[in-house]
Amino acid sequence: MMSTPAAHFHTTRLQPGHSTRDGDELSQPLEPADLRSFWDKLRPEQPTPSPKTDLDIGALRDLLSTIIHKKANGAVAMELHTQQCCSLYESLDNAQRTEFLHTLAHEFCAPKGKALEAASAYVEGVKQSEDPAQNAHLARVLRDSLTPQYTELFDQINRLANGFAFLVHMRADMLAHIRTNRDDTACRAMSDALMKKLETWIIGTLDLKRITWNSPACTIEKLGQYESVHAVKSWLDVKRRLGSSRRCFGFFHRSVPMEPLVFVWVALTDSITSNVQSILRDREPMGSEHDASCAIFYSINSQPGLSGVDLGNFLIKRVVRVLRADLPNISTFCTLSPLPRFRSWLEQWLTECLASPPSNIVSTQAAKQLLALVPQATTWTAALKHIMDSRGWTSDQPTLSAMEPAVRALGAHYLVNVKRGSNCAFDPVANFHLRNGACLHRVNWRGNSSYNGLRQSLELMCNYNYVLDRIEQNNERYVRDGTIAVSGDDPYIARAMAQNAKL
Numbered sequence: 001m002m003s004t005p006a007a008h009f010h011t012t013r014l015q016p017g018h019s020t021r022d023g024d025e026l027s028q029p030l031e032p033a034d035l036r037s038f039w040d041k042l043r044p045e046q047p048t049p050s051p052k053t054d055l056d057i058g059a060l061r062d063l064l065s066t067i068i069h070k071k072a073n074g075a076v077a078m079e080l081h082t083q084q085c086c087s088l089y090e091s092l093d094n095a096q097r098t099e100f101l102h103t104l105a106h107e108f109c110a111p112k113g114k115a116l117e118a119a120s121a122y123v124e125g126v127k128q129s130e131d132p133a134q135n136a137h138l139a140r141v142l143r144d145s146l147t148p149q150y151t152e153l154f155d156q157i158n159r160l161a162n163g164f165a166f167l168v169h170m171r172a173d174m175l176a177h178i179r180t181n182r183d184d185t186a187c188r189a190m191s192d193a194l195m196k197k198l199e200t201w202i203i204g205t206l207d208l209k210r211i212t213w214n215s216p217a218c219t220i221e222k223l224g225q226y227e228s229v230h231a232v233k234s235w236l237d238v239k240r241r242l243g244s245s246r247r248c249f250g251f252f253h254r255s256v257p258m259e260p261l262v263f264v265w266v267a268l269t270d271s272i273t274s275n276v277q278s279i280l281r282d283r284e285p286m287g288s289e290h291d292a293s294c295a296i297f298y299s300i301n302s303q304p305g306l307s308g309v310d311l312g313n314f315l316i317k318r319v320v321r322v323l324r325a326d327l328p329n330i331s332t333f334c335t336l337s338p339l340p341r342f343r344s345w346l347e348q349w350l351t352e353c354l355a356s357p358p359s360n361i362v363s364t365q366a367a368k369q370l371l372a373l374v375p376q377a378t379t380w381t382a383a384l385k386h387i388m389d390s391r392g393w394t395s396d397q398p399t400l401s402a403m404e405p406a407v408r409a410l411g412a413h414y415l416v417n418v419k420r421g422s423n424c425a426f427d428p429v430a431n432f433h434l435r436n437g438a439c440l441h442r443v444n445w446r447g448n449s450s451y452n453g454l455r456q457s458l459e460l461m462c463n464y465n466y467v468l469d470r471i472e473q474n475n476e477r478y479v480r481d482g483t484i485a486v487s488g489d490d491p492y493i494a495r496a497m498a499q500n501a502k503l
Contacts, residue, residue, distance in 0.1 A: 055096045060103055063088070068108055068152045082156045086166055097173050105186040108149040118145035150190060154197050164201060165256045167194060172305035195308050202253065202261075202309065208318050211248040211263065213239055218258050223248065226260070229299040229338060230280060231452070241265055241280070245289055249319045251311055262302035262311040264319060268292035268327070272334050272463055274444040276453075279336070294332040295323050313436045320466065333466040334441060337429050338448065339457040342414055345426065346458070350385045357381040360499055361413050366405035373402050380406070394454060403458075404445045408492045411443045411460045416484055416496035423482025430462070434478050437471030438464035439487035463488075 063085055065071065072078040089100055118141050125138040157163040174191040178184060211219060220242075224232040232238055242248055245268040250260030267279045268289050273296045297319075300312045320333050357367075357379050367380035370387070377383035384406060393399045418426040425431040434440065440462070447453070447461025465487045467474075477483040484500075486493055 055092060055099055057099065057103060060088070060100065061107065064104060064108055064150075064153065067156055068149045070152075078156065079160070082153075082160060085153070086157060086160065086163075089170070094173075098177055101170075101174060101177060101187060101190070102184075104150050104153070105184070105190040108153070109186060109189070110146050110148045115142075115145040118142040148190065148193055151193055151197065154194055158197070158201060162255065164198075164253055165259065167198065168261070168303055168305035170305070171195065171198070171307075172303065175304060175307055192308075198306065199309050202311070205254050206251045206261070206311075206314075207254060207257075208315075208322070209250055209252055209260075210322075211242065211250055211260065213242045216258055219260065222259050223263065226263070226301050226303055227299065228301050230276060230450075237280075240282070245269070245292060247295075247319075247323070249315065249322070251315055261306055262300070262315055264297055264301075264312075264315055265299040266319065266323070267296040267298055268330070269294045269296055272296070272332060272441070272465070273298075273336050274442065274447055274461070274463070276336055276448050276461060277450070289327060290329055292327065292330060294334060295320075295327075295330050296334055296336050298336040312432065316436065316466070320468070333468070335433060335438070335462075335464045335466075336444075336447065337433065337462050337464055338453070339411060339414070339427055339460050339462060340429060341427055342411060342457040342460060343455065345414060345418065346410060347385075347388070350381050350388075353381045354379060354385065362406045362409045363495075366402075366409060369402040370406055373399060388458070394449075394459070400446075405492075407458050407460065408443050408445050409495060411457075411462070412490070412492040412496035413499065415440060415443070415462065416493065416500050419482070423478075425484070430464075433464035434484055435475065436466075437473075437475035437478075437485075438466050439470065439474060439485040440493055441465040441486075441488040442490045443492055 063081065067078065067081050067085060070078065072081050089097065092100060118138075122138045122142045126135055129135065154167060157167055160166070171191060171194050174187055174194070178188050178191060181187070211223065213220075220238060223238060223241075232241075240246070247266035247268065248263060249266070250263035252259070253261055267273065267282075269279075270291065270293055272294055273279060276298055279296065279298055297316060300315070302309070302311055323330050323333070355378075362380060370380045370383040371377060374383035374386045377386055384403075387393050387399060387403065393403070415425060415427060415430050420426045420431070425434055430440075442463045444461045444463065446459045448457070449459055453459045453461070467485075467487055470485060474485040477485070484497070486497060
């Protein structure tokens with residue numbers, strides 16, 4: 001399986017007979033300078049790094065052509081060539097993998113000449129013949145000519161024992177390349193084609209499993225490696241998240257039974273939680289899970305190579321079903337979710353509205369509180385921008401008190417009224433949950449007081465409430481015309497919804 005960068009915790013070297021899950025080893029602090037060495041040092045035996053492989057583009061073209069055009073004699077020879085191709089790819093460094101992917105995307109796409117010939121033949125054939133069989137044959141030839149050649153390579157790799165996992169990691173490499181080379185449309189098209197393949201292959205092959213502290217170590221390792229919302233800092237961090245009144249569930253592909261493709265962390269609580277640190281740092285969760293009334297989904301993660309493949313929706317619904325069966329006392333299923341693009345949107349919006357802010361988003365009282373903190377500012381937007389650009393405001397209680405009503409109002413406005421296209425919420429997390437049928441429940445001030453929470457969303461978080469008997473109706477209305485369902489009595493959401501009704 002292709003190796004991927006891991007999220008590592010600490011660098012204490014293991015002594016013979018000493019377990020990483022006992023004693024002080026659990027609480028070793030995170031050392032940022034040593035992040036990349038943690039998991040490797042957990043393994044007592046380190047494989048010798050393979051020497052760098054020189055990439056011969058001519059030989060690569062020949063190998064790809066042999067596989068794609070099925071020049072090998074028999075299935076066994078084809079499998080050996082495919083394994084050779086995968087081994088070659090795994091031996092390359094990042095720059096060489098980019099060359100590999102560039103060659104595959106640009107030289108083994110759909111041949112333009114062949115597609116034009118097939119299109120002409122189809123048009124002429126349909127004009128001259130009304131034979132359904134003949135027209136179907138011409139349509140099949142046209143469809144095949146429009147299919148990129150590299151899809152045959154993907155099909156062959158998927159037939160290998162670990163081929164599915166290899167392709168997931170290969171697509172992660174494609175996406176990383178696209179992020180820094182946005183004009184490489186050929187690689188983007190190849191990534192989209194592979195995504196469609198992965199979607200098709202996943203159907204009927206996923207198993208839902210609960211992940212516990214007693215799960216295989218390699219599975220627990222992946223939780224730290226793929227956690228992208230709330231960083232895992234130590235083994236103790238993982239153990240706490242898998243402990244009493246906590247759950248973790250994942251979808252596993254049957255060909256990779258130890259590696260979750262997507263997983264969700266759940267906290268069992270007695271009320272809808274508004275602050276994620278109260279979950280992550282809770283050393284004494286509630287005594288009995290049977291006393292809990294709420295299941296809080298506070299982090300959903302998938303492997304990078306599955307970006308765009310909608311697994312989170314199915315995972316949440318399956319987990320709700322399992323929790324309802326195991327714990328009938330749970331009646332509320334709610335998320336505690338980030339607003340990953342809120343601060344970047346707000347900074348741009350404030351710049352545009354410095355001189356003439358709108359009067360209907362923030363209350364008059366909230367605007368006055370901000371202006372009182374920054375006497376030299378002439379508008380509340382200028383005052384807010386000044387505070388955001390200054391240092392230390394998160395430690396000053398009067399500033400926090402003045403910021404709360406304005407930031408919560410702007411957060412609610414952002415979630416309800418800022419759109420991508422005509423109907424979809426601009427915020428990707430909001431769009432995901434609203435599209436799944438959840439209700440917008442509450443905007444939480446200081447919901448995530450970590451550095452990442454401040455950087456992304458000024459520490460705001462949001463609850464999305466999955467009211468089970470409203471999910472189908474909510475989904476239908478949101479998809480049809482962008483209608484956002486609301487639960488709870490958050491006054492800031494109510495104000496934003498009133499603005500939305502006037503638009």
